[in-house]
Amino acid sequence: MPKQLDVHQVSVAYDNVTIVSEVSFCLGEGQIGCLLGPSGCGKTTLLRAIAGFEPIITGSIQLHGRVVSRPGDTLAPERRRVGMVFQDYALFPHLTVERNIAFGLRGLSAAQRHARVIELLRLVDLEPARKFYPHQLSGGMQQRVAVARAMAPRPDILLLDEPFSNIDAERREQLAREIRELLKRDEITAILVTHDQLEAFAMADQIGVMGAGRLHQWGSGFELYHEPADRFVADFIGQGVLLPAEVIGETRVATPLGQIAGRKPHGLAPGHAAEVLIRPDDLSYDEASPIRGHIIARAFRGAEYLYRVRLANGAEVLCLVPSRHHHGLGDEIGLRLHADHLVLFASESQR
Numbered sequence: 001m002p003k004q005l006d007v008h009q010v011s012v013a014y015d016n017v018t019i020v021s022e023v024s025f026c027l028g029e030g031q032i033g034c035l036l037g038p039s040g041c042g043k044t045t046l047l048r049a050i051a052g053f054e055p056i057i058t059g060s061i062q063l064h065g066r067v068v069s070r071p072g073d074t075l076a077p078e079r080r081r082v083g084m085v086f087q088d089y090a091l092f093p094h095l096t097v098e099r100n101i102a103f104g105l106r107g108l109s110a111a112q113r114h115a116r117v118i119e120l121l122r123l124v125d126l127e128p129a130r131k132f133y134p135h136q137l138s139g140g141m142q143q144r145v146a147v148a149r150a151m152a153p154r155p156d157i158l159l160l161d162e163p164f165s166n167i168d169a170e171r172r173e174q175l176a177r178e179i180r181e182l183l184k185r186d187e188i189t190a191i192l193v194t195h196d197q198l199e200a201f202a203m204a205d206q207i208g209v210m211g212a213g214r215l216h217q218w219g220s221g222f223e224l225y226h227e228p229a230d231r232f233v234a235d236f237i238g239q240g241v242l243l244p245a246e247v248i249g250e251t252r253v254a255t256p257l258g259q260i261a262g263r264k265p266h267g268l269a270p271g272h273a274a275e276v277l278i279r280p281d282d283l284s285y286d287e288a289s290p291i292r293g294h295i296i297a298r299a300f301r302g303a304e305y306l307y308r309v310r311l312a313n314g315a316e317v318l319c320l321v322p323s324r325h326h327h328g329l330g331d332e333i334g335l336r337l338h339a340d341h342l343v344l345f346a347s348e349s350q351r
Contacts, residue, residue: 002065004029004189005050005157009059010069012042012049019045022058023215025208027157032183033191034204037236042213043193047159050191051084052077064156083150083158087165089142091134091149097121098130101148120148123182139167140175147179151186158183158190164199176202197237209233225279231345234277239306242275242345243315253344256315257283257291257335262342277343280306283319289334293317295327309335 005027012020020042027033035043048054050061052068052075061069063082068075083104091100098117105113121127124144134142143163150158163179164172180203183190194200200207201221208218209232217229228234234242245253247270251262255276268274293309296316304320307327311317319335327333 002029003027003062004031004064005033005191006062007046007050007059008062010046010049010056010061011058012045012054013057018057019213020049021213023208023210024059025206025215025218027189027191027206029189030184030187031189031205032180032203034200034207035191035193035210036195036197036200036207037210038195041210043210044161046210047161047191047193050157051082051159052080081153081156083153083155085143085146085150085158085160085163087162089134089146089166091142091145093134096131096133097126097137097145100134100145101152104149104153106153116152120152123151123185124148140171143167143175143179144182147182151182151188154186154188156189158188160190160192162193162195164194164196172196173198173202179203209236211236226341226343228277228343234343234345238279239318240277240279240282241315241317243278243317244347245274245276245344247272247274251342253342256311256313257317257337260337260339260342262344268344268346273347275345275347276339277345278317278337278339280318280320282337282339283317283335284338285319285321285325285333286336287334289336291335291337292332293335295329295331295333298327298329307333309333 003026008024009022011018011022023046035046037043045054049056055074056069057071060067063080068080101120102113102117105116121130126144164175167175176199192203207221207224209216209224211232217224217233224233224237243255245255247268248254249270253260253274253276260276293311295307296310297308299306303323305323307319307321309317309319
């Protein structure tokens with residue numbers, strides 16, 4: 001797949017303080033990527049560097065095979081064929097929906113401009129609202145107008161900076177899926193910045209987890225969840241706890257929950273102390289199980305409870321239990337381990 005975006009060893013600094021440090025990743029044509037991480041991790045700064053708003057101090061950025069940023073040389077944003085969607089949408093309040101979408105179309109005849117606007121109105125399902133003004137639209141509709149406007153001139157890449165932050169939490173994941181469908185239908189390469197992993201999972205083909213200016217891992221949502229590259233990714237993606245473990249074989253460890261066998265060698269010799277990641281879905285509720293623990297915290301999730309359970313040795317785990325099995329704080333329950341692969345890290349004391 002041809003590379004549409006190639007970020008190679010890119011660093012960005014403000015006032016001699018490095019904000020982004022030697023980040024590398026690439027996106028193929030039509031792929032959707034995501035920079036995911038907590039506030040202040042450098043993801044928006046990196047997006048601004050890709051757009052051309054920030055110079056870089058190391059590395060290079062290529063768009064469609066053309067170098068657009070290198071140290072001391074930054075191609076202006078308006079010459080990069082990059083579309084941007086901002087947190088506040090930045091729609092023109094005095095322009096109708098169709099005129100907002102048409103705003104960025106240059107060098108086309110009136111007929112071509114009209115045809116592209118109609119195409120996009122149909123694509124984002126807003127043709128009935130074409131004569132409406134932004135204040136007459138819901139937040140989700142405004143978001144679709146902003147995306148359509150950015151897509152109108154067919155940019156080489158579309159950049160979305162926390163585009164769902166002003167949308168109700170229960171609507172964000174659905175809207176992310178809708179925007180993904182629009183981009184895929186128009187075969188537009190895009191990169192999203194967000195701190196919300198559910199948005200990232202719903203929208204992106206490839207996700208980069210960032211922390212303190214570094215890219216810790218670049219991969220699919222499945223890879224990030226099941227094969228985290230380090231403790232930061234394991235902690236940030238999903239939920240889980242690291243249990244103490246002892247390596248007893250090439251692909252086997254002993255834990256307070258019993259032995260776990262892995263599908264791949266983990267590189268730690270037998271006898272080494274380690275920590276194994278246990279997700280809530282690695283455990284099930286089973287009163288016949290000899291593994292017992294006491295509930296020390298719980299959160300109602302509708303169909304399920306998320307319980308925090310303290311085991312006999314003091315270790316704590318998380319498990320999801322159908323809410324028809326109602327237990328109170330302090331109750332003892334049985335757990336059964338279903339983990340069939342290892343996410344293992346060397347013990348902190350042996351690093």
